[in-house]
Amino acid sequence: MQTKNVMIVGVGGQGSLLASKLLGRLLVSQGYDVKVSEVHGMSQRGGSVVTYVRYGDQVASPVIDKGEADFIVSFELLEAARWLPYLKPDGQIVTSTQQIDPMPVIMGAAAYPENLVEKMRATGAKVDAMDCLALAEQAGSSKAVNLVLMGRLSHYFDMPEEAWQQAMESVVPPKFLELNKRAFALGKNA
């Protein structure tokens, strides 16, 4: 099969590394060749961060380029819009509607654009937007946004539920497992 591309984007510190770890485990368990590329270091300090997950029969490049992403999974609305150029023409965005003001907005040097979901849809992009923070809190912790998003992504993936459950069990510490499974289910069924 042709290589599939998933980008996970957000703000440094939001927990995207666990999401990519989960996705990586899942895809390896399904027998795919997989590459995951992460960003460490300075941009993790509240900057814009991106993780690339690629899978298929044989994956060469570890990164995803403009116009190549089948999915963009975003922890934050502005970040979904920032990475929109990386989406394939028929790609799908799965995003939390959470808004975190970047420093130029906080300082009044720039404005946080309004109605981003509608504007992205106006370009023809398929956008699945929901309040993942509220769902995470409903599951028991604001930190579980990553699992809410993965649950929502699973909705679009043709993979057995059991494989997702096993992947969660392999990357989430036991004491947080039930909480994270709740978050996953809330995202999936939202």
Added chain:
Amino acid sequence: MKQLILGNAAVARGLYEAGCCVISSYPGTPSTEITEEAAKYDAIYCEWAPNEKVAMEVAFGACLAGKRAFCAMKHVGLNVAADPLFTMSYTGVNAGLVICVADDAGMHSSQNEQDSRNHAAAAKVPMLEPADSAEALAFTKLAFELSEEFDTPVLLKMCTRVSHSQSLVELGERVEQARREYVKDIAKYVMMPGNAIRRHPVVEQRTAALTKWAESAPVNRVEKGDGKLGIITASTSYQYVKEVFGEKASILKLGMANPLPVELIRGFAAGVERLVVVEELDPVIENHCRALGLEVSGKELLPVCGEFSQNLVAASLGGEVHTGRALDVAIPPRPPVMCAGCPHRGLFYTLSKNKCTVLGDIGCYTLGAVAPLSAMDMTLCMGASISALHGFNKALGAEGEGKTVAVIGDSTFMHSGMTGLADIAYNQSNSTVIILDNSITGMTGHQQNPTTGYNIKGEPAGKIDLEALCRAMGFNRVRVVDPYDLAACDKAVKEELAAAEPSVIISRRPCALLKYVKHAPPLRVDTDKCRGCKACMKIACPAISMREGKAHVDATQCVGCGVCEQLCAFGAFESAGKEG
């Protein structure tokens, strides 16, 4: 079953399987996880050294004693360790010695994007260059074999996209290596002129032998295409070439960056119509081809600056370029910022308020340069803040001394700030040095250092007392302030700048992201009291913003440090913990 692991973890696994026994490193993005992962294997002794030069010398000592040894660093770290490297090339090794250097094309977390292959050529040391995690593991093991066979330290060159990408790897077992007996050999290991003169020809002969090895080494391989386009490439660039051209182009994939083969390249060039070199950063392979008299393209098609990607390679060499869509609205940038509750913030606010000239250093606190604090005038390399301050003040005299400071983190101070401080103590400039002691190496992700009292495994270790160290160097004025206390910071900075002798201020509070740090409840704003004066906005806290003319605190980010509270003349901030 194959495992999906980070390139850096694959190097660590290679170290384990190769029977490596001693590892000493200094953290640096993107190399840090190699040593962190290796420390999880009980069979390997691992440590964080104060800097890369020390780390490399520790590894050298261990290999001299007869055990396989290793150190890892980022590209600029190799500059610090270049001194031992260039002469270790002459002495050679006893047991295998491998040095990993991780470049950062694109400068994701670095102050420059130098190409470490130049160091390999200059030091006349072989360098292997993996392109994914499987190669990272295999090349690490091969590097030890080459080191022992050719009696040389071997460089393993990683880069951000190989270090920080996960790909599939087949794990093997550890093979213990018998300790090689240490035999006294003055002519080989004591590099005074009379001996070194005799070692230099040995180095040249070794390079010739390694070049011969490179001609048929399995790490340099040809993948035949249709013969029209021939691409010589290496490292992550190879992956982009494969992504664009698949089986169509003929590819010479070089796994050894130094020395480069001659006949292999000539033969490959003869079999293709058009020869192109695809390599990030400097035209190292390209220049080698030109020196061989080959007709080749490279940097006139592809940039010297920054990282490559598949679209960039496609656009440069006539492949299919993918395009996406963009919004017709301005997307505000999201630069990294100091975290909410960062202990550096209060100190930088104080320096900004006092209009100080601030000579900075390498670490999270370099973000003090970002507006609106803009409290930094220079950042160069590890330790430069202190030595440059001394020079600045010697040049300007009292005019500079009254308002110029150096700021340096605890780990960076141990790395190479101490020697600059010795210069101030010795040659007596009236300088004020501020050590930003957040009790950890922050930027690289919380590594212990000689001032924290813990080792790489988190076990109790030696702890250097910064105050006692500064006093022992001859500083009479050494004081500690809490950067959450703005009045105390202001007083300390004003008094030490006014003092007629050199001084050290230690701004001490642990990094707010450390797990053991207990946070106060988040603050909230009483909108009746808030006048919207924006005084609290001067500290650029990511948790504070203006909503409808009033300050607003994001409770999910605020850690209750209270610095904003001290800036508010109207008492508008209150602790959310006070009521219930």
